Amino acid sequence: MGGMSEPFPLDLERLRRRPDVEDPTLQAHDATDVLLVQRGLEHARAHGLRGEQILIVGERHGAITLALAAAGLRGMLVHQDRLAHERALDRNADELGLAGSYGRLERVGDGAAGARLLLWQLPRQVGAVRRTVAELAAVPSGALLLAGGRVKHLSVGMNAPLAEGFGDVEPQLAERKSRLLLVHRDAERSLAVPPGGSASVTVGGQRLELRGEAESFGGAALDPGTRLLLDTLAARGTAAGNDPATVVDLGCGNGTIAAWAALTWPGARIEATDDSRDAVAAAAASLEASGVARRARVVRADGGDHLAEGAADVVLLNPPFHQGGTVHTGIATKLMREAARMLRPGGTLLCVWNSHLRYRPRLERLVGPTEQLARDRTFTVTASTRRG
Ligand SMILES: C[S@@+](CC[C@H](N)C(=O)[O-])C[C@H]1O[C@@H](n2cnc3c(N)ncnc32)[C@H](O)[C@@H]1O
Incomplete structure (x- = not known):
């Protein structure tokens, strides 16, 4: 130094x-x-x-x-x-x-x-x-x-x-x-606060209004992995079971998954969580703009640490694979563990991941039996059943 x-x-x-x-x-x-x-x-x-x-x-x-x-x-x-x-x-x-x-x-x-x-x-x-x-x-x-x-x-x-x-x-x-x-700072200078981004998208059979914030993942854009996840679930008639009571969007980013889940499962309570202030603000704005804010709660949490063990029937997860500037899968492991903790025995983790990361053995170990639902050139979608 x-x-x-x-x-x-x-x-x-x-x-x-x-x-x-x-x-x-x-x-x-x-x-x-x-x-x-x-x-x-x-x-x-x-x-x-x-x-x-x-x-x-x-x-x-x-x-x-x-x-x-x-x-x-x-x-x-x-x-x-x-x-x-x-x-x-x-x-x-x-x-x-x-x-x-x-x-x-x-x-x-x-x-x-x-x-x-x-x-x-x-x-x-x-x-x-x-x-x-x-x-x-x-x-x-x-x-x-x-x-x-x-x-x-x-x-x-x-x-x-x-x-x-x-x-x-x-x-x-x-x-x-x-x-x-x-x-x-030599003199008074100022910039107008730039508006967060916005996008209208149709995915998994639902029309969503997405909103972004400066540091929320991908701004207001629909993530291609999330598109495959939601299109796959819609095509399978939402394989996760009919009308789950509690659905968690874990690491919700701009709230795409939470908004889709609220529209897809009208009887379900939706919990969206992210540890980023900007993501939480963006997700709340997307839910509001998509007309489902009253059906969902957005909480800034590390994983879903405010949710009780066994509280969820379905968890949806598109895990990050960066830690700051480096590619690292530790955060995905942490969120998979969190998903396992908050799912009831027999509950389902629906997950999308970059195929080269080969998460399947990890999902089997941390959550339970895991089935591949879809795969394209980049991503794999899996359903894991929480073992009892
Ligand atoms: C790949 S993005 C997916 C965002 C969104 N679900 C989507 O499908 O577009 C992963 C998200 O996980 C969030 N995340 C990272 N670490 C977290 C943690 N410890 N607890 C909760 N969320 C976290 C990130 O802020 C980011 O928004």
């Missing part, structure tokens, strides 16, 4: 990822976190900033927040999209004796007016950068934004919303495959 004026304040190897997926190949910090902390601390010291004047956006498992806390700052305001990330931060804080050293923001904009320094792990979507910049309109002149990411995930398209909506952008040299952008 050459060039630092003070030693790095926290042993980052002590951070853990849980309840997010843990694996020896996955870390709880990256080089961008380190750069943001180093440059952020330098700036905070040089300007005598207090912790409450520092806004941290896009924090993952706590590397930025807890390093600042370990350096003696208190009251930083933190915004995170994923619930698993919020919980990892809190648990790491507890273990390091740093609980209570930061506050949490529901909306980034709520912390804007008091911010003098902003530390931002940039999302990969330009639209998400634009949306957050728009929410930062109240940041006062003289503030500094340090925005960073892995070089392979940054795009030049991000400079435009930063420059139009925040201030002059000064890209830094890449270090250990990460790069910081220094953005100086």
